[in-house]
Amino acid sequence: MRELLGSFAGIAIILVAIVAFILLGVFFYFLKVWVRALMSGARVSVASLVGMKLRRVPPSLIVDARIRLIKAGLSLSTDMLEAHYLAGGNVINVVQGLISADKAGIELGFQKAAAIDLAGRDVYESVRTSVIPKVIDCPDPQKSAAPMLDAVAKDGIRLLVKARVTVRTNLEQLVGGAGEETIIARVGQGIVSAIGSAASYKEVLANPDHISRRVLDSGLDSQTAFEIVSIDIADISVAGTGAKDVANVGAMLETERAEADKKLRQAEAEGRRAMAVAREQEMRALVQEMQARVVEAQAEVPKAMAQAFRDGHLGVMDYYRMQNVQSDTDMRRSISGESNDPSKPQHG
Numbered sequence: 001m002r003e004l005l006g007s008f009a010g011i012a013i014i015l016v017a018i019v020a021f022i023l024l025g026v027f028f029y030f031l032k033v034w035v036r037a038l039m040s041g042a043r044v045s046v047a048s049l050v051g052m053k054l055r056r057v058p059p060s061l062i063v064d065a066r067i068r069l070i071k072a073g074l075s076l077s078t079d080m081l082e083a084h085y086l087a088g089g090n091v092i093n094v095v096q097g098l099i100s101a102d103k104a105g106i107e108l109g110f111q112k113a114a115a116i117d118l119a120g121r122d123v124y125e126s127v128r129t130s131v132i133p134k135v136i137d138c139p140d141p142q143k144s145a146a147p148m149l150d151a152v153a154k155d156g157i158r159l160l161v162k163a164r165v166t167v168r169t170n171l172e173q174l175v176g177g178a179g180e181e182t183i184i185a186r187v188g189q190g191i192v193s194a195i196g197s198a199a200s201y202k203e204v205l206a207n208p209d210h211i212s213r214r215v216l217d218s219g220l221d222s223q224t225a226f227e228i229v230s231i232d233i234a235d236i237s238v239a240g241t242g243a244k245d246v247a248n249v250g251a252m253l254e255t256e257r258a259e260a261d262k263k264l265r266q267a268e269a270e271g272r273r274a275m276a277v278a279r280e281q282e283m284r285a286l287v288q289e290m291q292a293r294v295v296e297a298q299a300e301v302p303k304a305m306a307q308a309f310r311d312g313h314l315g316v317m318d319y320y321r322m323q324n325v326q327s328d329t330d331m332r333r334s335i336s337g338e339s340n341d342p343s344k345p346q347h348g
Contacts, residue, residue, distance in 0.1 A: 037063045042070040048078055057082050065095045072099040076110060089117045097123030104131045108171060119175050121225075130169040133229050136180055138163040138187045148235065151192040156254075157201035158239040161191055163212070167226035177225035187231060190215035201238065208233040 037044045044063055052059040062081050069076050085091050094113045101108035106127065117123050139162075141147060148160040165187050170177065194211045198204045204211060212231040221228045308314035 033059050033063050037067065040067040040070065042066040044078060052078070052082060055082065055086070057085055061085070061091060065091045068092075068095050068099065072102065074098060074102060080110060084114050084117070087114075087118060089114055090123075093117060093122065093124050097127045100124060100127040100131070106130060106171065112171070112175075116171075116174050121174055126169045126171065126174055126225075129167075130171060133166045133168045136165045136167060136184060137234075138165050138184050138191075140180075140184055143181075149188050149191055150239070151195035153195055153198045153201040153204060155200045159195055159201055159204060160235075160237050160239050161195065161211075161233060162235040163187060163191060164232045164234045166229040166232070167221075168229055170221070170225055170227045173223070174225045178223060179225060182224055183221065183226055183228070186220040187215060187228075190218055190220055205236065205238075208236050 049059045062078050065081050094117050097113050113123050148162045152158050194214045216231050
């Protein structure tokens with residue numbers, strides 16, 4: 001019996017030694033992180049560190065984030081930091097954003113910062129841009145093929161414009177708000193519209209600030225993640241006069257319209273000429289037809305005279321007198337130069 005109890009005691013001692021060895025190993029494994037948290041005032045229990053490891057959360061990452069918050073005068077539980085990490089967020093970026101917002105006097109809670117981070121926005125960069133406004137080129141030289149905006153004033157003169165937009169992050173609209181591309185597109189549209197409503201290009205060149213002020217007053221930052229601080233016209237010039245770069249668009253359009261009108265009138269004149277030629281051919285055919293009818297009618301005269309002789313309505317003397325009259329008529333025509341040929345036109 002004593003031997004059995006001795007064996008059980010030995011096994012128990014071994015088990016206790018093993019457990020103690022495991023606990024000691026765990027303690028020494030997390031000793032560096034635990035001591036760093038303890039010395040920084042961001043105390044974390046060893047059990048919490050073990051739980052982080054079991055949940056596949058890097059303990060050093062959570063501890064470093066908590067230390068930064070504590071040293072900055074803020075406080076968040078490790079559970080909240082772990083939850084954000086497990087949700088796929090960038091813990092350090094959120095912590096840096098919270099610290100920057102607190103130092104700048106900007107109200108930003110952890111839930112909102114986490115939502116911004118999970119939405120794909122850079123929290124720290126957004127807070128920094130909210131404190132230090134950011135300058136955006138319009139158009140963006142990296143995303144636009146054209147280096148400058150192209151606009152035409154009412155007098156037809158084409159202008160090339162480049163603007164710089166100073167924006168500040170609007171944290172309230174950061175989640176769900178439109179980004180930089182929308183700001184650039186709206187500003188570009190506003191500048192083109194403002195120049196298009198100008199009476200003369202000289203007015204735009206003399207007062208470019210009127211254009212920027214008008215665009216700024218139109219509320220282009222509505223429903224976007226940014227607040228427009230200012231719009232400055234960085235460069236404005238009249239377009240060149242090369243073959244592919246026409247400055248006076250109005251004159252070019254007028255020239256093209258005049259050329260089109262000229263071709264239209266030429267086509268109409270050609271149509272009228274063709275109709276006149278066709279009408280002339282019709283009239284010549286009509287003259288030939290009438291002359292044929294005259295010849296046909298003249299051919300009926302001898303027949304009528306022969307019938308008159310047979311019926312006794314025409315005598316020989318009457319016939320001779322008619323011949324004399326005909327001879328006199330032919331002589332007069334000969335003297336006057338007229339033709340006796342009925343197939344030729346008579347001029348009188």
